[in-house]
Amino acid sequence: xxxxxxxxxxxxxxxxxxxxxxxxxxxxxxxxxxxxxxxxxxxxxxxxxxxxxxxxxxxxxxxxxxxxxxxxxxxxxxxxxxxxxxxxxxxxxxxxxxxxxxxxxxxxxxxxxx
Amino acid sequence: xxxxxxxxxxxxxxxxxxxxxxxxxxxxxxxxxxxxxxxxxxxxxxxxxxxxxxxxxxxxxxxxxxxxxxxxxxxxxxxxxxxxxxxxxxxxxxxxxxxxxxxxxxxxxxxxxxx
Numbered sequence: 001x002x003x004x005x006x007x008x009x010x011x012x013x014x015x016x017x018x019x020x021x022x023x024x025x026x027x028x029x030x031x032x033x034x035x036x037x038x039x040x041x042x043x044x045x046x047x048x049x050x051x052x053x054x055x056x057x058x059x060x061x062x063x064x065x066x067x068x069x070x071x072x073x074x075x076x077x078x079x080x081x082x083x084x085x086x087x088x089x090x091x092x093x094x095x096x097x098x099x100x101x102x103x104x105x106x107x108x109x110x111x112x113x114x
Numbered sequence: 115x116x117x118x119x120x121x122x123x124x125x126x127x128x129x130x131x132x133x134x135x136x137x138x139x140x141x142x143x144x145x146x147x148x149x150x151x152x153x154x155x156x157x158x159x160x161x162x163x164x165x166x167x168x169x170x171x172x173x174x175x176x177x178x179x180x181x182x183x184x185x186x187x188x189x190x191x192x193x194x195x196x197x198x199x200x201x202x203x204x205x206x207x208x209x210x211x212x213x214x215x216x217x218x219x220x221x222x223x224x225x226x227x228x229x
Contacts, residue, residue: 036220043116043204044220090157095212101147101159101172102218 002027004093006105013081014113021076021108023065023091033074034092034102035065044090050074061085086112117141118221120205126227132193135224139186139207145169146188147208147218148180152201163188164211195228202226 005024013019025031032051036044048059055067065076074091088109094102117140127133139146148160150173159172163182174180177195182188192199202225206218 041222043118043222044206045116046217046219049217101162101170103159104157106156 002031002093002103004091004103004105006089006091006108008108009106010109010111012111012113015083016080019076019078019081019085019110021089021091021110023074023076023105024072025074025091025093026072027093031074031093032095033065033067034094035059035063035074035076036090036092036104038088038090038107040087047076047089081110081112083112083114086110116219116221118205118207118219120203120221120224122224123222124225124227126229127195128229129195129197131195131228132191133195133226135190135192135203135205135226137188137190137205137207137221139188139205140219143207143209143219144186145208145211145216146182146186147206148174148188148190149204149206149220150201151204151223152198155201157204160190169211192226197228200226200228 003026034049035047047063050057050067088107090107091105092102119138121136144165147162151157160174161180162170166182177193180190202223204223206220208216208218
């Protein structure tokens with residue numbers, strides 16, 4: 001079955017430091033991968049997505065992610081974290097289950113120290 | 115603002131009751147998805163409708179049902195509510211039927227508390 005693992009429940013980084021959030025997936029075919037950010041009261045916002053082609057994808061707010069098939073990973077990165085980046089991040093894979101749904105990881109809560 | 119609207123924002127009710135959550139997709143989007151986010155289950159897909167027809171089904175309980183109306187808004191009906199149904203319910207929309215291949219835009223969610 002398809003699944004997504006985010007190994008880090010919480011991560012703390014200092015403002016200005018680099019960030020990497022890990023995401024590993026299990027999928028029988030070429031996956032479609034997504035990173036979403038959840039802000040309180042604002043639902044989920046798409047940061048970036050990978051469908052095919054260049055394995056390094058650029059997203060909004062200065063985020064990027066790299067698809068590594070050999071490692072079944074799609075890690076999210078940012079060179080310099082801002083205090084406003086502190087929130088929860090979700091990795092997702094789709095389509096799954098024979099339908100068109102997204103399967104989400106359990107999320108990583110990012111804390112930024114000033 | 116994703117363009118997806120959900121009402122109400124908050125809902126408090128009692129066990130055994132029935133509630134209806136409403137979602138209006140982005141203009142031009144034909145697919146609507148419902149997700150449940152709870153502390154113990156995380157974010158789980160419930161059901162997808164495309165242009166009024168059920169398209170995909172996930173871990174949706176028999177006590178729950180949904181529909182999509184001709185104006186494309188959708189309603190999620192939750193009945194015989196239990197304490198464990200307390201969660202944040204998200205609606206998302208996309209242009210076409212292939213939600214896994216398209217960007218899904220999420221609404222702000224409806225927070226349901228069952229007492």
